[in-house]
Amino acid sequence: MTEHHSGTPDRSRTDFWADQRAIEGLPVRLVIALVVGVASLSVMMGMIGDIDGLAATELDAQPEPEVTTPGDQSIDVAVVDPDGTRIADATVIVRGGSARIDGVATATTDEDGIATVDVAPELGPNQPDGTLTIDIKPPAGSDYVDERENTKVLVVAE
Known part of the structure; x- marks a missing residue:
């Protein structure tokens, strides 16, 4: 292991490569954010469509x-x-x-x-x-x- 100027071993680099968890929570959070975003967008587009719909029968x-x-x-x-x-x-x-x-x-x-x-x-x-x-x-x-x-x-x- 390499040492920093303070004399302590550089564990952050070895800990990063040894970490087996990867990014386990990130894909689920991205999917949830995408679903919520699409649902919010569809609600907003529906509201805009209703405003236009009131003008024409x-x-x-x-x-x-x-x-x-x-x-x-x-x-x-x-x-x-x-x-x-x-x-x-x-x-x-x-x-x-x-x-x-x-x-x-x-x-x-x-x-x-x-x-x-x-x-x-x-x-x-x-x-x-x-x-x-x-x-x-x-x-x-x-x-x-x-x-x-x-x-x-x-x-x-x-």
């Missing part, structure tokens, strides 16, 4: 009938907010999904929040059913949005 479409047949059809679509209140002056857009229509069909909701859309869905050969998709363009100048998928209309072969 999601609209939903309630088609009637939800199930129809190919050929000329009239579908009443009620546009509602999360509380079930119907929204006037919203534009309803119906597009072909797995069922086809010529172009797109549009209508504007009346004061009762209902839009009547005339469509003529078609199914392909050997196709037993298909769907029509519904999108909503909220009234101009409102705090409404339509970001989530709306109820689809099922078209079933006769």
Whole structure:
């Protein structure tokens, strides 16, 4: 062993190399800190998302009938907010999904929040059913949005 200027042996170096414990508590502490940090971050991001969510209200479409047949059809679509209140002056857009229509069909909701859309869905050969998709363009100048998928209309072969 080497000696320091004071004449005592240098045990710190040999003790370090002889220590078999390594860093036994460190990995567990790092994992706990990481988990707590990620949980805290997700809570904060959720709070920020809620603040933004208060400014915009999601609209939903309630088609009637939800199930129809190919050929000329009239579908009443009620546009509602999360509380079930119907929204006037919203534009309803119906597009072909797995069922086809010529172009797109549009209508504007009346004061009762209902839009009547005339469509003529078609199914392909050997196709037993298909769907029509519904999108909503909220009234101009409102705090409404339509970001989530709306109820689809099922078209079933006769």
